[in-house]
Amino acid sequence: MTNRRAIRVLMVGDFPANLDQPQGGVETVTRNLAFGLAEAGIDLTVVRFGNDRETFPTNDLPFDVIDLARRRPGSIGNWLISPGDVQRIVDDRSPDIVHLQGTTELYRGSRPPSVLTIHGIAYKDATHGSGFARRLLQPLLLRLSFEESIRNHQHVIAINKVVRKEVGERHHITYHDIANPVENEFFEITRTPIAGRLLYVGVLSPLKNIEGLIEAAALVRSMGVPLSLRLAGPFTENYEPAVRASIERLDMTEAVTVLGSLSRSQVREELGLCAALGLASFQETAPMVIAEAMAAGVPVIATLAGGIGNMLDHDRTGMTSPVGDVSAFANNLASILANDEKRDEIGRAARIAAEQTYRLSNVVARTCDVYKAAIDSANA
Secondary structure: OOOOOOOEEEEEOOOOOOOOOOOOHHHHHHHHHHHHHHHOOOEEEEEEEEOOOOOOOOOOOOOEEEEEEOOOOOOOOHHHOOHHHHHHHHHHHOOOEEEEEOOHHHOOOOOOOEEEEEOOOHHHHHHHOOOHHHHHHHHHHHHHHHHHHHOOOOEEEEOOHHHHHHHOOOOOOEEEEOOOOEOHHHHHOOOOOOOOEEEEEOOEOHHHOHHHHHHHHHHHHHOOOOOEEEEEOOEOOOOHHHHHHHHHHOOOOOOEEEEEOOOHHHHHHHHHHOOEEEEOOOOOOOOHHHHHHHHHOOOEEEEOOOOHHHHOOEOOOEEEEOOOOHHHHHHHHHHHHOOHHHHHHHHHHHHHHHHHHOEHHHHHHHHHHHHHHHHHHHHO
């Protein structure tokens, strides 16, 4: 019997400076998948983008990590990093395949082949930024960059149907439908929910419509349903004054707790104690926190922003309402918080759905199948 060597994968994308406190969904996905691939026997090297934050030690990890400095930290796009920098790493490491985590523009070669995971529609997200000029110009620049670079990739992992619909059917692209992986610990959370506790986890930004979430929570309280709201995550875009003003205007000072950024263990603790998770976003693709909440058996109340409708089956694995409809959102929220039996039923259904879709071992196996298909196709 001949022993086949491990597939050599070079993964390029945002990777957390602190393993227990990733900043955003892409860092979480890249970390989860990296550990899953290493456990599956993949010979993995991760290329992450350096920054000024203190970084964790990498010498004890089951894969190599290479820091690639941004030319302008905090820039609007990774296209300000030279693809030549990535190519030099490719030449040095000689991987069998390059897996790009949303970094479409950073590798344009055909040997070795590439796999691209599209995590979000950046030019759509940018329309909700601050400042008229920024909302006008940034989406245009990001769209031009995306269109110029997407043509270089044949194998595309679509994390849900919204990605496929937005990118569209293109003659050179082979789509692979694979959801983002959730780390195993979220499936093991023991739930002891506190009545009326609503949790939000994510960036506190205008895109996430935190003001709308607070308004819906105030409406629920006006219905006589007990509710306390916990907001976990960092503020962005000078959004904190608007959120604080909304809390005061709606007389929610005693009902809202701003937690700041949490570690992964703290997020799991919050999911174990909350009665429900709420997202009133204007724009989303596939929020990791929804998948994590489902894995924990937490009912999710959300708007039908972007790909959320692909993640939640209304009134079965979650509750959904039209974007911007605060009244409908509040009614869904009240129906969960006021009915323990319904809350538990939806939570159980959500966990079963998450097991089938987001379990790390399943996602890793399907991702490895894509690697093999791309390598075989390139060698044919």
